[in-house]
Amino acid sequence: MSVHAVTHLNFRGDARAALTFYQSVFGGDTALVTYQDAGAVHDPSAANQIMWGQVNAGNGFRVMAYDVPAHLPFHRGENSFFVSVRGEAADEIARYWEKLTEDATIVQPLGPAQWAPLYGMLRDRFGVTWVLDVATPYEAS
Template sequence: MTLTTTTHLNFPGDARAALDFYQSAFGGTTAITTYGDVGMPADAPDADKVVFGRVATVDGFRLLAYDVPGQSGGAVGEAGSTRRENGMTITDQPFFVAVDGETLDEVAVCWEALSDGASIVEPLAASAWSAGFGMLTDRFGVTWILSVAAPAAS
C-alpha cells in the first residue's frame, strides 16, 4: 500500500489569492472550482468562492485549499502567531507546512517567493541538521518550514 498526504488549507475568503500565490512560489498548475461551478446559485454570496482548489507540480508538490462558507476578511489577522524566543519556537498555531527540497538553491527559490509579505520566524540558513532551514509565516497566515532534506542513508 502507498499512502500520501496533501496539505489542505482552509481560508476565510482568500483561497483563490493564496492558491495563485503558492503557484507562483512552487510552480505547477492551479485548478479552481467555485461553489457556483457545483450548483450554488450565481447570485448567492459565496458562489464565486473556492470550494476546491489545488496547486500541483510534476515533481509531486500538492496543496489543496478552499474558502470556508460564510467567512470573509482574510486569514492573516486570525491566524495566530509564531516566533522564536530564547532558542525555542513559540506558537499558537495548530500546524506548520513543511517542505523539503533536494538542494539549497531549490529551497531558496521557494523561500524567496514565499517571503514576499511574510513574517520571518527563522531566516533560511544552514543548521545543525540541514544545509538550509528556515521558517516564515506568509501573507495568508500560514507558517512554512522550508529545508534541504538530509541525504538518504545508503
C-alpha cells in the first residue's frame, strides 16, 4: 500500500491555464476533468471549468487543481490550496480520516463519490483543509 500527499490548488476559472503552465515548466502529463465530463454541471457557464486536474511528471513533480464552483466561497490567497491524500486502499484512507477528524470540521463526510470509492474533505483544528480519497484510474475522453 502507498499513499501520496499532493498540493491541491484552488482557482476560480484559471485551473486549466495554471495546470497547462505548470506542465510547461515541469513536464509530465496533464489530466483534466471538466464539470461537464463528470456530469456535475450546476452552472452552464462553468461546464468547461476544471472539476479535477493534475500534472504528474516523471521527475516527481505532482500538483492537483480545480475551479471552485461559483456557489462556494473563494477568496484568492485565503483558501488557495488543499492537501490531497490519495491512497490505494480504502481501509488505509479511512484510518487517516479517523485520526484527522479529531477536533476537525467535516466539509464532506468520507464516503463513496461519483469518481472514487471513498472521498472526504475536512478542515483540521489548525485550519488546514484536507481531501482524502482512494485513487482510481481515469480514462480521459
